[in-house]
Amino acid sequence: VTRSAQKQEALAERLDQAGVTAxxxxxxxxxxxxxxxxxxxxxxxxxxxxxxxxxxxxATVYRALGTMSEAGVxxxxxxxxxxxxxxxxxxxxxHHLVCExxxxxxxxxxxxxxxxxxxxxxxxxxxxxxxxxxxxxxxxACRERE
Amino acid sequence: VTRSAQKQEALAERLDQAGVTAxxxxxxxxxxxxxxxxxxxxxxxxxxxxxxxxxxxxATVYRALGTMSEAGVxxxxxxxxxxxxxxxxxxxxxHHLVCExxxxxxxxxxxxxxxxxxxxxxxxxxxxxxxxxxxxxxxxACRERE
DNA sequence: TTTAGTGCAAAAGTTTTGCATGGTC
DNA sequence: GACCATGCAAAACTTTTGCACTAAA
Numbered sequence: 001v002t003r004s005a006q007k008q009e010a011l012a013e014r015l016d017q018a019g020v021t022a023x024x025x026x027x028x029x030x031x032x033x034x035x036x037x038x039x040x041x042x043x044x045x046x047x048x049x050x051x052x053x054x055x056x057x058x059a060t061v062y063r064a065l066g067t068m069s070e071a072g073v074x075x076x077x078x079x080x081x082x083x084x085x086x087x088x089x090x091x092x093x094x095h096h097l098v099c100e101x102x103x104x105x106x107x108x109x110x111x112x113x114x115x116x117x118x119x120x121x122x123x124x125x126x127x128x129x130x131x132x133x134x135x136x137x138x139x140x141a142c143r144e145r146e
Numbered sequence: 147v148t149r150s151a152q153k154q155e156a157l158a159e160r161l162d163q164a165g166v167t168a169x170x171x172x173x174x175x176x177x178x179x180x181x182x183x184x185x186x187x188x189x190x191x192x193x194x195x196x197x198x199x200x201x202x203x204x205a206t207v208y209r210a211l212g213t214m215s216e217a218g219v220x221x222x223x224x225x226x227x228x229x230x231x232x233x234x235x236x237x238x239x240x241h242h243l244v245c246e247x248x249x250x251x252x253x254x255x256x257x258x259x260x261x262x263x264x265x266x267x268x269x270x271x272x273x274x275x276x277x278x279x280x281x282x283x284x285x286x287a288c289r290e291r292e
Numbered sequence: 293t294t295t296a297g298t299g300c301a302a303a304a305g306t307t308t309t310g311c312a313t314g315g316t317c
Numbered sequence: 318g319a320c321c322a323t324g325c326a327a328a329a330c331t332t333t334t335g336c337a338c339t340a341a342a
Contacts, residue, residue: 023322043306057324062307064322078224083306097272106270112262117281120254125286126243133279135263140271169297169340189331203299208332210297229331 007034018071025056029064030073030088038105039077039085077134095132099139108135153180164217171202175210176219176234184251185223185231223280241278245285254281 011030012022032045046061069076077085097106121128157176158168192207215222223231243252267274
């Protein structure tokens with residue numbers, strides 16, 4: 001219990017620092033997201049919480065994810081055409097390597113593009129506010145199965 | 147008329163080369179996409195065609211965009227959480243610089259990340275199938291307006 | 293004649309919203 | 318009391334699908 005209490009504490013602090021009230025429900029969603037090594041949709045997270053016996057509404061999960069992703073606490077990855085996946089990531093700048101079959105996600109730290117981006121953007125007169133590099137591929141397990 | 151006929155010809159050839167039958171409706175959608183300097187959703191494209199007097203169903207536009215983006219003739223950019231934008235891009239490998247306010251899109255040719263990606267992916271045992279770099283920012287006009 | 297494309301309407305799915313309620317500072 | 322978070326159900330939207338029909342190879 002101590003271990004998970006500590007974890008919850010850390011997540012709550014993360015919300016605080018981002019200026020988001022650490023409500024019980026937001027913590028539930030965040031905790032559930034922390035258990036997921038890859039990414040998950042709002043619907044999936046809601047189902048897991050309900051299956052686990054938590055009484056939380058679907059709309060609340062959507063609102064929590066919306067608030068938290070806006071605050072930068074979770075990442076929103078537009079995956080397929082029609083659904084958004086969420087992920088609890090490290091704070092440091094990083095990118096994603098995603099298996100296109102099983103959705104396994106690996107964080108890639110560092111960034112090879114920063115200089116290039118600022119150079120190109122300056123040339124176009126743009127002010128850069130951010131960037132995202134998504135690499136798709138097949139993870140070892142899925143390549144086997146091919 | 148000659149000019150636009152030539153253009154249509156070129157688009158038809160692009161479909162052929164991708165192994166997609168160049169039906170009249172697919173050409174309509176492709177033509178409409180060619181007029182759009184930035185990107186557009188299926189709904190927007192359909193509306194423009196209908197407003198222009200074309201009799202084409204919404205489902206057909208969706209099917210056309212699905213087929214053509216699968217064949218690599220058009221790019222699908224998952225924009226917001228819930229809608230996919232499509233774009234007719236150059237064939238060469240490139241990335242996008244998108245204004246987060248007005249959605250103006252600029253193609254950035256070249257790629258600063260290829261070596262880095264293959265190095266990192268190899269380390270993880272992944273086989274890379276593709277990557278996408280999206281840079282967001284403010285275009286000169288929108289920065290003025292701030 | 294057989295296959296691929298299309299229109300239309302219905303269906304499926306995801307996400308958002310209105311409103312009343314409950315909790316917290 | 319003021320404000321924020323929530324539950325629930327309805328609504329809004331985007332996208333997909335079933336089916337009948339048409340056009341083309």
